Amino acid sequence: MTSRAAAAERQAQITRLLLPYVDAPLTGDVFVRGVLPLPHPAEKVRLVVGEREARTPERLRAHETRVRDPYEVLGVLRELCTGTHLYSGDDVSTLMGMMLVQSEDPPPAPPGPDGYTLALLHGLTGPRPRGGNAPGPRLQGFLYRDVDRLRLYCDYLAPSDPYGVTGIDVRPSQPLDELITALPTLIGHQADSGGDPHCQALADLT
Template sequence: MALTYDDIAEQQADIVGPLLPYFRAPLPDGQFIRGVLPSPPPSEAVRVVVGPPRGGTPDGMTVWEIPLRTAGDAGDLAGADDVLGMVRALHTGTQIFSSSRTDTVMGMRLVRVDPAAVEPADPDEGDLALVVLRTLLHPWTEERPVPRLRGFLLRDPDRMRLYCDREGDTAVVAADVRLSGALTAVLAALPSLTEEEGTAPGDADPHCSRLVDLTGW
C-alpha cells in the first residue's frame, strides 16, 4: 500500500515520545540526543540532533537524517527503536561520510544516513525494560493531544523549540518556549498555535512553516 505524507507525519510524531528518555541518557561516545526534528516534506525521514549534554553551539552538533523506509520499500516504517539503534551505531567507533551526504542546517552539520551502510545497535536490557514499563504506564491510544508534537530542539539552557501540527493539517508550526517559564500558560497557548500569525522562518528553520515566540508567556 502506498504511503502518504500523512503517514510519514504520523510516524514522526510516534518517534518523539519513545526517544525522550535518551535526552538524559548518553550515547556510546558521551553525546546526547538534543532534539528530534520532522524532516521537511516530502522527505520520508526524521532528523535526530545530537550534541553535548549542556550548552554547546550549533557547529558542535550533528543532525542525523534517518530515512523511515528504504528506497522502494512499501512495508512498515522504521520506529523509534530502529532510529535509536541507528543513532547508537553512528556514535560507536569512527564514522566517515562522503561530502555528497553532508550539509548544514540551522548552523548544524547535517548528515543524510544510508541505512544500508549502518548496522543498528541492538537494544539493551534497559531499553527492553523501558518498553514494558512505558506500555503499562502509558498504553497506546489513538487519541492524541492537540496540537500534535512532531519534534523538539533544545536551543540553549533556557530555550526549547517545539514543532507541532493539528489534526488534518500536517503543516508544522514551531513555538519557542522558556524552560523556566510558566508551564500552564504555555500549555494554554499551544492549542491555538496554528491560529497565530507568527513569522515565516524562511531558511532559518526549514522544519516549520511558521514560528511563534512564546518565551514571554
C-alpha cells in the same frame, strides 16, 4: 507511501522515545539535542546529537534517517554515535549552522537488556488506540528482578477496577506485542502476592 497521518504519528512516537536522552546519555558522552521533522512525503527525520553542554549549532551534529519503527531508529542513532564513521563529501552538508550527515543508515545497534525494558515500558505508557470499550492495563510501577526479568505493577484503567495492583513477572526480551496482549488477562490473578507488599496478587509470565 505512508499516509500523512501515519507518518506524523510515527514522528511523534520517535520524539517521545528520544526524550529521556536529553538528560541521560544515549551512548558514551552523546546526548540527544533535537528531533527535526521533515515535510511529508519525505518520510525522514533528522536527529541532532551533541555532548551534554552542547547547545549551539557549531557543537551539534544532525543525522538524517528514514522514519520507521521508533526502536529501530533509536538503534540506528546509537550505532551512528558509536565508534568511528567515515563520510564522503557528498554525505555532509550544513543545516541551520549544524553539520548534517545524510549517509546510508547502518544496521541498528542491538537494544540490550535495558533497551528491551525501555520498549516494554514505553509500550505500556504510550498513547492508546482510540475505540473499544475494554479497559487496558495501566502501569503503576516496575522493578528489575534479574537480567531478563522485570516485575510490572499494573491495574486497570477503569475507575471501578475491583482488583487493585497486580504484580506480573515478565521477560523484556519476549516479543513486545505478545507481552502487551497477554497482560490484561493476568490483572487480578488470584495467586498470592509472594510477600511483595506493593501488589495484591502476583502472576508469572516468564
